[in-house]
Amino acid sequence: MAKVDTRAEAVQGVVLRTIAYGESDLVAHLLVRGKGRVSAFARGARNSQRRFGGALEPFHLIEMLLAERPGQDLSQLREARVVEPHSALREDLPRIAHAGYACELVHDLTRAGEPADAMLDLLLGFLARLSRGAATSARLRAFELLALGNGGLAPELSACARCADPLAPGRAAFDPDAGGIVCARCAQPSALLLTHAARAALRQLQRGGLAAADAPLSADGSGRPADARAFEDAASQAARPLGEFVAHHLGHRLRSAAFLEQVGASR
Ligand SMILES: [Zn+2]
Structure with missing residues (x-):
């Protein structure tokens, strides 16, 4: 039987949405450079400062260690750190609402396993402008x-x-x-x-x-x-x-x- 390859690779992407799972885990929906939309399971993400340090928040651009598992829809997210938090857009609800709308639209317009780097750059451009100005x-x-x-x-x-x-x-x-x-x-x-x-x-x-x-x-x-x-x-x-x-x-x-x-x- 072939050995299942679960090597993790370092990639960048935006957190579109997270869903709490169990006591301390998270499922993150991500738009990842070179890969498109990815759903990933982050074991212990809500407890582990060392491996995740609060990186898994919507609108964050993160660098992560991602292990894809052949034949499975859910990848494994082993570590993540924030590259660009887009903090300023969290200062008011209208900007949070616009950012959330943009992430949902991107989520629904992209497909798992189809690279969507132009869409990722578009989303990053939008989040950056939203961080600098009004909604x-x-x-x-x-x-x-x-x-x-x-x-x-x-x-x-x-x-x-x-x-x-x-x-x-x-x-x-x-x-x-x-x-x-x-x-x-x-x-x-x-x-x-x-x-x-x-x-x-x-x-x-x-x-x-x-x-x-x-x-x-x-x-x-x-x-x-x-x-x-x-x-x-x-x-x-x-x-x-x-x-x-x-x-x-x-x-x-x-x-x-x-x-x-x-x-x-x-x-
Ligand atoms: Zn006509």
Whole structure:
């Protein structure tokens, strides 16, 4: 019989979620560089300062000794230490809520055993910005759009997602099932609506990402900075349509979406 290889290797990743198990153990859901989503069992994690030292907290970037076990879903996490705790984002509930939402979205958009380094870098970029600044709708929309795009689910915002007719700028019906905006002919009566401002904000965020969320440009094409409050308002108007899009394509609602509402975080 072949000897089972349980050598541990040193890898880095973000803690997406932890679940207490038994008296002192933890199961950690991680996004690991080079490996993608990993579930790992950390024996004694809640007691052992020496091997874990409080490293297994959501949003931490950690370095760990990870042993994968052939044929088993659960790896073994033998040691971990914090590389970047993103401590500042824990200073208020809205930022914790945004970080939790981002981690759940990443968890649900990635699969075990499929490397997802671009998604990991996106999450790290989002957590770093959240540590330096407020929890804004603009950043959250940018993150959703980038994460969806990374998962092959970018919403169509320029042409009709059903018949591909180009759509002039302006408000448009939005149909998660079709994959984005739809023209008047293709729109179902139940379609959601994206206001002109919300659609323009989403297009800018889809192109410009997190940097555009922090320094949006005016929608008039002049290259001048946008009115920050108006842009934030537009990003917030897009929360429900994009939330429905996420729920439709994942097949379920994100549990952390309710927490955003509970703590009054911008959506
Ligand atoms: Zn159409």
